[in-house]
Amino acid sequence: MKRVTFFFVAIFSLCIIFLSCKKSNDPAPVDPGYVGLWKGKYSNSSTAYPTSGYAFLFRSNGTVRVFNNADTTAASKAEGTYSISGSTMSTTYTYIAPASGQFSTSTTINPTFTFQEGTWGSGTNTTNGGNYFIVKQ
Numbered sequence: 326m327k328r329v330t331f332f333f334v335a336i337f338s339l340c341i342i343f344l345s346c347k348k349s350n351d352p353a354p355v356d357p358g359y360v361g362l363w364k365g366k367y368s369n370s371s372t373a374y375p376t377s378g379y380a381f382l383f384r385s386n387g388t389v390r391v392f393n394n395a396d397t398t399a400a401s402k403a404e405g406t407y408s409i410s411g412s413t414m415s416t417t418y419t420y421i422a423p424a425s426g427q428f429s430t431s432t433t434i435n436p437t438f439t440f441q442e443g444t445w446g447s448g449t450n451t452t453n454g455g456n457y458f459i460v461k462q
Contacts, residue, residue, distance in 0.1 A: 358438025358461075359414065360385045364395045365459030367445065375457050381416070383407060391418045391428075403428070414441065417449060428454065 362382050366375035378395030389407045394400035405418025412434050419427045431451035432443025439461045446454040 357385065359383050359409070359434060362397075362462040363441065363459035364462055365441075365457060366395070367457035368455040370455050371444070371453070373455065375455070379457055379459060381459055389416050389418060391416070391420075393420075393424070409434075412436070414443075415451065430457070432457075432459075 360383050362380065364378075364380045367377050367379040368375040369377070378393070378400070380392040380395050380397050380400065382390040382392075382397075384390075387406055387408070389405050391403040391405065392400035393403075401420055401424035403418040403420040403424070405416055407414055407416040409415075414432050414434055415430065417427070417429045419425075427448055428445055429447075429449050429451045430443055430445045432441040434441050440458070441460075442456075442458040444452045444454070444456055446452050
């Protein structure tokens with residue numbers, strides 16, 4: 326009788342162990358709120374209000390495409406990279422021929438990832454070019 330009881334206790338224990346171990350389902354990667362198309366305006370002066378079209382396409386791999394017009398089909402295009410530190414995003418990009426020039430930006434992203442406002446400049450300088458803002462589409 327002790328052997329039968331021991332056998333059932335052992336089987337019961339194994340069943341509980343196997344049933345309590347769930348298969349791990351890794352959640353799908355979360356899309357960072359900044360990935361996607363953002364449109365807005367830029368100015369050519371730090372004192373002027375932005376009125377010229379501007380758009381950014383932030384990709385999940387750390388690259389960005391910049392358009393110098395909110396109408397992305399008619400705009401000159403630039404390719405570059407971006408990085409984020411806290412709520413600050415920095416970009417560096419170079420326009421593709423026939424346009425030319427390297428530019429950089431520094432912006433603050435609002436906590437809900439819907440609005441950015443910052444400055445841009447020539448080369449690796451993120452200031453002295455003007456101001457801009459963009460809104461997540």
